[in-house]
Amino acid sequence: MAEPADGAILTARDVWVAVEVAGAIKPIVQGGRLTVPRGGILGLVGESGSGKTQFVRSIMGLSSLEPGVISGSAIYQIGDQPPIDVLADVDDFSPFRPPQGDELLPVRQRIGWSWLVWRRRFRKRLDLLRRLGVGFIFQNPMGALNPYLKVGTQITEAVAVARPDAGAGELRDGALHWLAEVQLRADDATLSLYPHELSGGMAQRVMIALALAGEPHFVVADEPTTGLDSHIRREIVGLLHRIMAGGELSGIVISHDLPMIARLCDRLAVMFRGKVVEEGPIAALGDADSPNHPYTRELKERAEDLAQGRHSSRREVGESPDSTGAVARAGCVYRSRCLVYKANLVERDRCETVKPVLHDIADVHRVACHVDGREVLEDLAAVSAAWRKGELGD
Ligand code: SF4
Secondary structure (H helix, E strand, O other), rough: OOOOOOEEEEEEEEEEEEEEEOEEEEEEEEEEEEEEEOOEEHHHHEEOOOHHHHHHHHOOOOOOOOOEEEEEEEEEOOOOOEEEEEOOOOHOOEEEEOOOOOOOOEEEEOOOOHHHHHHHHHHHHHHHHHHHHEEOOOHHHHHHOOOOHHHHHHHHHHHHHHOOOOOEEEEEHHHHHHHHHHHOOHHHHHOOOHHHOHHHHHHHHHHHOOOHOOOEEEEEEEOOOOOOOHHHHHHHHHHHHHHOOOOOOOOEEEEHHHHHHHOOOOEEEEEEEHHHHHHHHHHHHHHOOOOOHHHHHHHHHHHHHHHHOOOOOOOOOOOOOOOOOOOOOOOOHHHHHHHHEEEEEEEHHHHHHOOOOOOEEOOOEEEEOOOOHHHHHOOHHHHHHHHHHHHHOO
């Protein structure tokens, strides 16, 4: 088994996820990697179709039972337990393998083992992982809650996972405790509600209570404020901040909402069309002078434009990802939108022919870009301003 990174609760490396659409194999996640330090919260950002949810679902074991995850490792080191790689052996069982050499797409391979064997092994690892404490806050709480069970029944079941020896009274007290923790009225009336009787904000709070009731060490929140109005969104972000800021929980927040990521997280990973293009401290988002991958700079600008009520000044140029979010091409996947490339501030041949890989530009800060030296990446705000004024040509 691969080694986990020092001090990390989760180390994911070289994760490939692909789907087959009309006979063509489409890569959804291409060599994805991220590290979540123990006690740290990582924000995973990227636009729709960037593969961020698929990436996290695969390393959390939520979609690995299908032939979508084709290789990689996702090692959890929780407490003093031995590390668990939930994806161990997946490449022996997958019908595809990642591209090698000049290949752009995953390639079909003969499977030496039965999926039934893989499922059995995989379920065992997942059960262990759940018992060690992993919680999920899903994107759509109404879809994730069981519509036929009362709120109290669902939270009590989650409490029972963490406290298998607890009696009925203790489980009820536990459910009331978690209702109070998420600032819902902690009484029998709330326990008796069915999901369809909850407002959107209440449903999200119940979802958070469910995730916490299992007393997890590691929590994933997938777009936790999607679909909520701005007032409720602020409340939920405040609640998540209170829960996550203590330094006891580790986790991942998936979102395209940069201000929320900046508030909740201490590390950042940025995905573009299936690839992680930047991984580093959250300060790289908040500091205007920080060097960034050109795509992260674009995301920052979009957030600034949105905050000031402006339409984004960046024009969409070049191809958009298809419905699977996949783009497989030689060279850098971002170049059709990259200002550094357009402005000839980089050796363009390399961008067109060689895939950039993540490399260090500072302590624990990596970008996947061919720009040598960090000055150009530091100056991206000025490059962008010149672009807006039309000073760099088209
Ligand atoms: S590798 Fe080239 S095209 Fe890609 S982000 Fe860097 S400068 Fe832009």
